[in-house]
Amino acid sequence: MVRAPCCEKMGLKKGSWTAEEDQILVSYIQLYGHGNWRALPKHAGLQRCGKSCRLRWTNYLRPDIKRGNFSKEEEDVIMKLHRALGNRWSAIAARLPGRTDNEIKNFWNSHLQKKLKQNTTIPAAIKQYSVGTPCTQNTDIQNYGYGGIFSEQSQKLSATDCSFLSRNISATSKYQLLVDHLQLPSRFSSDHSTMESTKINDEMGFWYNLFMEAGESSQPPLNLGE
DNA sequence: AAGAACTTCAACCGCTGGCAA
DNA sequence: ATTGCCAGCGGTTGAAGTTCT
Structure with missing residues (x-):
C-alpha cells in the first residue's frame, strides 16, 4: 500500500496556525462545508495539508467547542x-x-x-502490580535503603512491603511500578528496551537495577493492561 | 534578576479501519 | 480478494508559559 506524501515533502506549512489562516479556514467551511479534507486546503487557498486543516477545525475552530477549565x-x-x-x-x-x-x-x-x-500509596501500588502473597522477611531492597525517592514522596515502604516487592513481582511489574510511582520521565514508559540501553541518570538507574536484580519472580509477567 | 526546571497544550506523526473500485 | 484513498485515532513532541532556585 502506498502512503500519501506528507506535508513536509509537498512544501506545505507546518506548525502553529495564524489568525489569518484560521479565518480562511472558518470562512471556507462556513460557505462550503469541509467535504474532502485533502482537497480543502487547495480550494480554500491554504498552504496546509488536509490533515492539519481537519485537526485545526475539530480541535480548535469548530463553533460547538466548549473552551475553558474542566468542571x-x-x-x-x-x-x-x-x-x-x-x-x-x-x-x-x-x-x-x-x-x-x-x-x-x-x-x-x-x-x-x-x-x-x-491518591495511590506505594504499598497500594505494590499490591496493584503484584502477584502472590506477601512474605515477612527483609530482603535486598530494604538492605539497599530507600531513603531516596520514597522518602522524598513521604511514602515509606515497610519491611514487609519491600520483601513482598522483591520476591513476588515480575520484571514487567517492577518496571511498571517504577514508571508509575517513581515518576520516571514518560519517554521511558513505553519501551523497556530503551530503558535498558539508554544512558539514564544515576537515580533512575539505581532503582531500575535494584528492581531487576532483586528476587526475580518465576511467575509470568502480569498483563498490565487489565 | 536570571537561568533552570517543570507544565501545558496545540500540533504533528504514523498506524488503523472503512470503503470504493 | 486486493489495492489505494481517506478520515479518525492515540501517542508523542516541542514551543511557550510558569514556577522554582
Whole structure:
C-alpha cells in the first residue's frame, strides 16, 4: 500500500496556525462545508495539508467547542469513563459535549493522572502490580535503603512491603511500578528496551537495577493492561 | 534578576479501519 | 480478494508559559 506524501515533502506549512489562516479556514467551511479534507486546503487557498486543516477545525475552530477549565462534574465523568474505557479518548469525548479527544487526553495527562498518583500509596501500588502473597522477611531492597525517592514522596515502604516487592513481582511489574510511582520521565514508559540501553541518570538507574536484580519472580509477567 | 526546571497544550506523526473500485 | 484513498485515532513532541532556585 502506498502512503500519501506528507506535508513536509509537498512544501506545505507546518506548525502553529495564524489568525489569518484560521479565518480562511472558518470562512471556507462556513460557505462550503469541509467535504474532502485533502482537497480543502487547495480550494480554500491554504498552504496546509488536509490533515492539519481537519485537526485545526475539530480541535480548535469548530463553533460547538466548549473552551475553558474542566468542571468538577466533567472531571468525574472523565475519571469514570477512563476506568471503563481506558485511553479511548474519542469514546470519552463523545460523552462530553463540546470537549475534544485531544483536550481530554491533555487534561488527563497533565492533571488527572497526577491526581490519581497522589491518591495511590506505594504499598497500594505494590499490591496493584503484584502477584502472590506477601512474605515477612527483609530482603535486598530494604538492605539497599530507600531513603531516596520514597522518602522524598513521604511514602515509606515497610519491611514487609519491600520483601513482598522483591520476591513476588515480575520484571514487567517492577518496571511498571517504577514508571508509575517513581515518576520516571514518560519517554521511558513505553519501551523497556530503551530503558535498558539508554544512558539514564544515576537515580533512575539505581532503582531500575535494584528492581531487576532483586528476587526475580518465576511467575509470568502480569498483563498490565487489565 | 536570571537561568533552570517543570507544565501545558496545540500540533504533528504514523498506524488503523472503512470503503470504493 | 486486493489495492489505494481517506478520515479518525492515540501517542508523542516541542514551543511557550510558569514556577522554582
